[in-house]
Amino acid sequence: MEDQKMTQYNNKVLVIGAGVGGIKAALDLAEAGRDVVLIDKAPAIGGLMAQLDRTFPTNNCDLCTLSPHLAESGRRLHIELLPLTELLALDGKVGDFKVTLKSSPRFIDLNKCTACGECFNAFPGCVRFTPGLDHRAPTCMRYPRATPYAYSIDMSRCPDPDRLAQACREGAIVPRDEEKTREIEVGSVVLAAGAALFDARALDGYGYGVCENVVTGLEYERILSASGPTLGQLARPSDGGQPKKIAWISVPDHEASGSRISPIVRAPAACTL
Numbered sequence: 001m002e003d004q005k006m007t008q009y010n011n012k013v014l015v016i017g018a019g020v021g022g023i024k025a026a027l028d029l030a031e032a033g034r035d036v037v038l039i040d041k042a043p044a045i046g047g048l049m050a051q052l053d054r055t056f057p058t059n060n061c062d063l064c065t066l067s068p069h070l071a072e073s074g075r076r077l078h079i080e081l082l083p084l085t086e087l088l089a090l091d092g093k094v095g096d097f098k099v100t101l102k103s104s105p106r107f108i109d110l111n112k113c114t115a116c117g118e119c120f121n122a123f124p125g126c127v128r129f130t131p132g133l134d135h136r137a138p139t140c141m142r143y144p145r146a147t148p149y150a151y152s153i154d155m156s157r158c159p160d161p162d163r164l165a166q167a168c169r170e171g172a173i174v175p176r177d178e179e180k181t182r183e184i185e186v187g188s189v190v191l192a193a194g195a196a197l198f199d200a201r202a203l204d205g206y207g208y209g210v211c212e213n214v215v216t217g218l219e220y221e222r223i224l225s226a227s228g229p230t231l232g233q234l235a236r237p238s239d240g241g242q243p244k245k246i247a248w249i250s251v252p253d254h255e256a257s258g259s260r261i262s263p264i265v266r267a268p269a270a271c272t273l
């Protein structure tokens with residue numbers, strides 16, 4: 001009887017969040033014959049793990065661990081991948097949900113983009129895969145071999161969208177791309193929202209956001225990563241020079257949650273929070 005009820009349920013599953021947890025859930029569901037819609041608000045999937053270099057305890061390269069899953073989720077016929085997409089509304093009951101999704105404009109046509117990087121070269125700067133360390137180029141790819149393998153554009157930072165569009169020989173840039181909403185019906189929803197980064201600017205006394213050479217642990221990780229903005233060279237964000245000394249600051253939980261104790265911190269050349 002219970003089985004008969006199950007067969008009436010919508011086969012489609014919405015997975016919210018395309019970090020490593022969401023990707024694995026999507027792959028397992030597709031393997032089990034379910035149709036999956038995998039959404040993430042970022043321009044490429046992979047989440048925080050794609051930005052880490054190596055992880056404890058095996059010291060494995062994260063991107064090497066994640067890449068096969070990224071590529072597989074992009075190829076799987078049962079998985080519809082929707083980057084730059086958020087959940088707007090959810091109605092209904094188990095087995096029969098109506099979902100409204102909102103997709104932000106990428107300003108690049110994924111079907112035409114070959115990821116040649118010419119638009120990036122025309123507007124030089126740095127890739128935006130590095131939280132807080134990017135030099136705000138109007139085009140971005142979060143990390144090498146991102147999925148989908150295409151750039152995206154932050155048009156609000158682009159001084160001349162038409163000139164940027166002319167830089168693309170494939171005609172892939174869509175300067176007047178717009179936000180889109182769509183409704184889908186799904187039987188189940190998997191929430192794999194992952195973690196959010198703490199904004200270290202909220203901490204008094206450490207100089208984050210004021211001193212360029214004070215960086216967070218994740219930003220330091222990006223600097224040391226071979227796929228990072230400095231290709232793994234330990235360089236000061238302020239001038240690209242090599243720091244002579246580095247101070248590590250471990251912020252207590254109660255401070256991170258807002259009690260604002262201001263300790264005396266010495267920051268000789270570079271710091272990491």
Ligand code: SF4
Pocket residue numbers: 108112113114115116117118119120151167168169170171172173
């Ligand atoms: S948008 Fe055009 S120029 Fe930019 S990476 Fe894609 S194909 Fe190359």
